[in-house]
Amino acid sequence: MITSRRARATADSATDAVWRGKTRQTHAVTAERPGIRLRQLGTDQLTPADIGALRDLLWAAFAEDEHGGFGEDDWRHALGGIHFVLEVDAQIASHAAVVERELHVAGRALRTGYVEAVATVPALQGQGLGTLVMREVNDYVAAKFELGALATGSQAFYERLGWRTWRGRSYVRTEHGEQRTSDEDGYILVLLTPSSPPLDLESPISCDWRSGDVW
Ligand SMILES: CC(C)(COP(=O)(O)OP(=O)(O)OC[C@H]1O[C@@H](n2cnc3c(N)ncnc32)[C@H](O)[C@@H]1OP(=O)(O)O)[C@@H](O)C(=O)NCCC(=O)NCCS
Numbered sequence: 521m522i523t524s525r526r527a528r529a530t531a532d533s534a535t536d537a538v539w540r541g542k543t544r545q546t547h548a549v550t551a552e553r554p555g556i557r558l559r560q561l562g563t564d565q566l567t568p569a570d571i572g573a574l575r576d577l578l579w580a581a582f583a584e585d586e587h588g589g590f591g592e593d594d595w596r597h598a599l600g601g602i603h604f605v606l607e608v609d610a611q612i613a614s615h616a617a618v619v620e621r622e623l624h625v626a627g628r629a630l631r632t633g634y635v636e637a638v639a640t641v642p643a644l645q646g647q648g649l650g651t652l653v654m655r656e657v658n659d660y661v662a663a664k665f666e667l668g669a670l671a672t673g674s675q676a677f678y679e680r681l682g683w684r685t686w687r688g689r690s691y692v693r694t695e696h697g698e699q700r701t702s703d704e705d706g707y708i709l710v711l712l713t714p715s716s717p718p719l720d721l722e723s724p725i726s727c728d729w730r731s732g733d734v735w
Contacts, residue, residue, distance in 0.1 A: 593732025
């Protein structure tokens with residue numbers, strides 16, 4: 521899904537207490553900090569309570585998104601792969617999912633780790649939690665896939681972590697052949713991995729079809 525950069529919510533006093541004694545700035549937290557736990561879970565390992573908490577997080581984090589917020593299609597797109605679930609003091613605070621898709625670059629099929637549903641609970645944004653989650657996502661994608669990909673309006677958040685904006689034309693593969701997705705051009709980012717072939721970022725790129733946002 522594509523989202524725009526949005527205003528950061530102000531932390532409320534209750535969650536501020538979680539960070540008492542810490543400077544409220546990005547990278548202020550580390551995975552070693554007591555109270556932070558980052559797990560990788562298959563969708564079938566999520567408990568009903570996890571699912572409820574993740575859905576609350578995603579709907580809240582995307583509530584101000586100009587593309588209409590988070591929807592059931594977006595939730596479905598995040599299922600079936602691995603969830604990166606970060607908890608602060610046993611409460612789910614940040615999340616990303618990686619699902620497998622087949623992208624084609626200049627006609628070549630690439631087994632791709634596609635990143636979905638990246639979000640931090642609004643009150644805890646700007647403290648480095650999303651970065652911790654994405655660093656783990658990067659490592660996982662690099663180990664398992666020929667390419668990482670995602671669609672976003674928040675390019676800068678990912679570019680600082682090594683993701684690169686695709687510069688070529690984008691398409692979706694349908695039963696009627698490839699169809700142009702020009703609205704997505706400039707919003708698709710990729711992560712090259714040790715098993716990526718040489719890629720020209722100005723080549724055409726296509727994704728497999730799915731309902732909802734195809735990218
Ligand atoms: C984007 C998001 C996941 C970042 O999570 P976070 O925990 O706040 O991220 P961090 O605190 O690790 O941010 C680290 C850096 O990314 C920057 N950043 C955060 N959100 C950003 C955004 N939407 N666009 C561009 N840069 C962003 C921060 O300014 C910070 O930069 P700095 O290190 O130069 O200060 C979070 O803001 C969020 O949930 N947003 C709403 C949902 C969304 O837009 N998801 C991602 C797009 S698909």
